[in-house]
Amino acid sequence: MTVQITDRPDGVAMVLKPLAEKTVSQGYCVRSWTGITAEITDLHGPGRGPEDLRSKRPRLTAILEQVGGHAEMRLTPPCQARSRAEIGYGAANHLSFIPADMPFWQFAQRFRYIRRLIIDFDLPVLAACLGDEIEVTSRFAPRVMFRDSRILMLAELLADACLGTHADSRSYGDSLALAICYNLFRPGRKDEKRSGLAPAQLRRVTAFMEQSLPNAVALKDLAEMTGLCESYFSRAFKASTGMAPHRWYLAAKVQRSQKLLLETGDSLADVALASGFADQSHFTRAFRTIAGVSPGAWRRNHGI
Incomplete structure (x- = not known):
């Protein structure tokens, strides 16, 4: 070798x-x-x-x-x-x-x-x-x-x-x-004590959120799945995952777009729509927020 x-x-x-x-x-x-x-x-x-x-x-x-x-x-x-x-x-x-x-x-x-x-x-x-x-x-x-x-x-x-x-x-x-x-x-x-979701709650909620992508689920519906009020659910979700539910959705959509950037030759506009973003401009802003670089730069850096 x-x-x-x-x-x-x-x-x-x-x-x-x-x-x-x-x-x-x-x-x-x-x-x-x-x-x-x-x-x-x-x-x-x-x-x-x-x-x-x-x-x-x-x-x-x-x-x-x-x-x-x-x-x-x-x-x-x-x-x-x-x-x-x-x-x-x-x-x-x-x-x-x-x-x-x-x-x-x-x-x-x-x-x-x-x-x-x-x-x-x-x-x-x-x-x-x-x-x-x-x-x-x-x-x-x-x-x-x-x-x-x-x-x-x-x-x-x-x-x-x-x-x-x-x-x-x-x-x-x-x-x-x-x-x-x-x-x-x-x-x-x-x-230090951080009151997060129970492991079973986290698995159920994140699995449902992933299955719903690229669309988001209402915070009220997620809270009802765990039997918590919306404000407590948001705090518990962040304690368990390190990010608020809306930020989790944004990161998940960006991760979905990264897979498309690697696996397809689609334009950035097409990747944006397939990942659930309104347009390429929205996609670029969100991608830069999560990944630190633009989608085009990220694709070039990863050899595509």
Whole structure:
């Protein structure tokens, strides 16, 4: 098996290597910051068998971007694929934290593209840098497929910093690394209470919302499915998913459009209409809000 390594001028190692039989290609970049080692990975489907992601150090895994299918994280290797409704959520923007040396598996199927960030933590270095501001212990409890909008935002920025070539990217990356550590390990975090939807409620609601795409379901109808009032349902949904229901719909429509951008040669106007947007202008604004770039730029960046 051949592995191709390209050295960049800024010292960042870029690696492209063949993967498991079901996966077409992968590219990744590894970089070290204060107290962490970060690995940003681009996976191209259509599938990937159980992948053991255990580490000698505490590890945070973030699924930052995903087109099609789902990526499931588990403490035991999955015996067989499960539907998105059974998993609870199949889209991106979920995190998993695993203590050192604990078995940890990723299973992904029917996807076109996944962008994944893995962070390994050097606890002695972090303790020296942050002192009493964080709880450093070897007895962490695992947290699988959880959502935290603040950590996800920092993880997105760190992933971009991993690929950065600016002279000041070192200090910028160090700041992001310490911010992630503070938000993940700060004292009292485990006692914070967020009242979200029950897992069964979340599975039922998100499955119904997905089946209704590209049309939205009235907030009143979603709340009635869970037996909650509209205002409480909105807060609980956001606590469970990291986004309000209307934002979830927007992200889901953009994800639907990304699949069309990759799989078809349709014009942006046709993709916009097929994804449930009023016109190309509305589509472009929404796409930029969720993905950070225009649909045309995103399509070019992904080789279409």
